[in-house]
Amino acid sequence: MDITTQLLAGFATAATPINLMWAFVGCAVGTAIGVLPGLGPAVTVAMLLPITSQVEPTASMIFFAGIYYGAMYGGSTTSILLNTPGETATMVTAMEGFKMARSGRAGAALATSAIGSFVAGTIATVLVTLFAPWVANAAVQLGPPEYFCLMLLAFTTVSAVLGKSALRGVTALFIGLAIGLVGIDQITAAMRYTGGVPEFLDGIEVVLVAVGLFAVGEALYTALYEGKSTTSIQRSGRVHMTPQEWRRSWPAWLRGTAFGFPFGTIPAGGAEIPTFLSYATERKLSKHPEEFGTTGAIEGVAGPEAANNASVTAALVPMLTLGIPTTVTAAIMLSALQNYGIQAGPQLFTNSADLVWALIASLYIGNVMLLVLNLPLVGLWVKLLQIPRAPLYAGILIFATVGVYGMRQSAFDLFLMLGTGLLGLGLRRLDFPTAPVIVGMIMGPMAEAQMRNALSIGEGRWGVFLERPMSVALLLVVLAVLLLPPLWRQIARRA
């Protein structure tokens, strides 16, 4: 079957009333939590993971994708009006967007970010449609050694390259790997680090760690340090753009998409690099450089927003075709699939073609829904920002309890949640990145299994990683990723 037929079949599945309802609720919930400080898409999907025990896989993936997308739209609104970026990827939007809002152009900033997200999201979805089956086909030929090298690449980039400090990134990665070790070894069924506690036998739930690190950690951090911090909301005004603003926005959207998509597809993910690249480019190319950093330039919102959205959409390619998550939310969606016993990877496109194509079709639908939800209705979402902080964060704890307790009905997990919350508090205060913890914890066991399978193929010889061209190439990329940035910095310093 060719792509068009499959995509049409996907639309047929995604457009059933019940699935449309899930997509809509997902988009609405996503936008709301994106607007609210303290919750991100990763935590929300994590807290709602218990629904995987009741809702069928296609519907829940459509729902989660809606949340994933919606949270980005909502997050931009908060960045622009409140200057509190929820994730690192929207930090750049906050830089110019908030300045535009302060000089009375919040409406234009919100419009260019919503329309830019729509344009980038749609283009990226088209690219995913064309690209993903091709990657899946190519990926069938990968064996355990190649998979292990790919995961090694993802580990390296997530921990050592993306953050401010490679050392703290790697430390966070090892902490995540350590959490992933707890439980019964998949291959030999040996017990590891269970300390005789029966709850530890099944390992530590991803939901628990994500909710603890992000939601509970955020609530604790707010209580401990942010009590006296104040923020001022800028008025949004009417959301529209003048013809001149349109002219300035659209090239930035396209360039942003071009930056975002490739970075999202390689298992080296993260939306931070493309958003910063796009910002730097727009600043350089702009005919109004004097607006950057002063009154706020519209290109500085349009480009990075598009880059963010394109890379987040593109992150679905490695997630679906290789089973390798490059963002925290993708990692949690992957564990949702695991709850169904569905293994993401090249076989997903043949074994669960319905699910994949319905999910991709729902992305097209979701983008349209989000544009409608965010352009005329933006005033509604902004009202959410008036909820006082104290009941908001205390309320988040109730939702955190549902997610963690609902997963396996254990009060012990709630104590563990507090523990990971304190860990999150410490990581945040000491400027450690948190994404490597989650990625390490989810991919650690996967990578370990691939490594041991690879070594079994090679009958215990480590040389097996060097005997296959693909895995050698990947190892070289890992080396390059590790060595080039510091070298480059040295050269730049000397020049």
Add this chain to the structure above:
Amino acid sequence: MQALTGLGVAGLGGLLAWGALDIPSDAGYAGVGPNFLPWLVAGGLLVCGALLTLQALRGGWAHVEAPSGAQHGDWSALAWVAAGIVVNASLITHLGFIPSCALCFVLAVRGLRLAEGKAAAGAAALTQAATDLLLGAAIAAPVFWVFTKLLNISLPGLTASGWL
């Protein structure tokens, strides 16, 4: 603080190494057994911990961004929020989801208000707590109903009716 964190990370590595001693090493065809990754992680944490400590002693970690918020933490506020979670964890199976979460809400919201310097004192604190209890229940109850009735996820109730 940074040096202590470094030592803490190294200590965690040491703890993992100590635990790795108990993990069997039967390798089979792979040549590495279930204790390989634990040793690797333990070693990694020890090295990272040592490097972090070294960096801290040599004038601080590289590229640290100043954390947001106040210089000094409001530890009593933190204690109230943490107490809310502990109370919830200890009582949820006895009291049921709604009452237990409402209690957690009361304690946590008090902590967060304390941090903002807006917590009521004396008799007003009691009225505040009563309002918060109702508010907490008003948030927890619909959540409980949606999850148990609509999504069929089992959460503990006080009664077997499924509504409370």
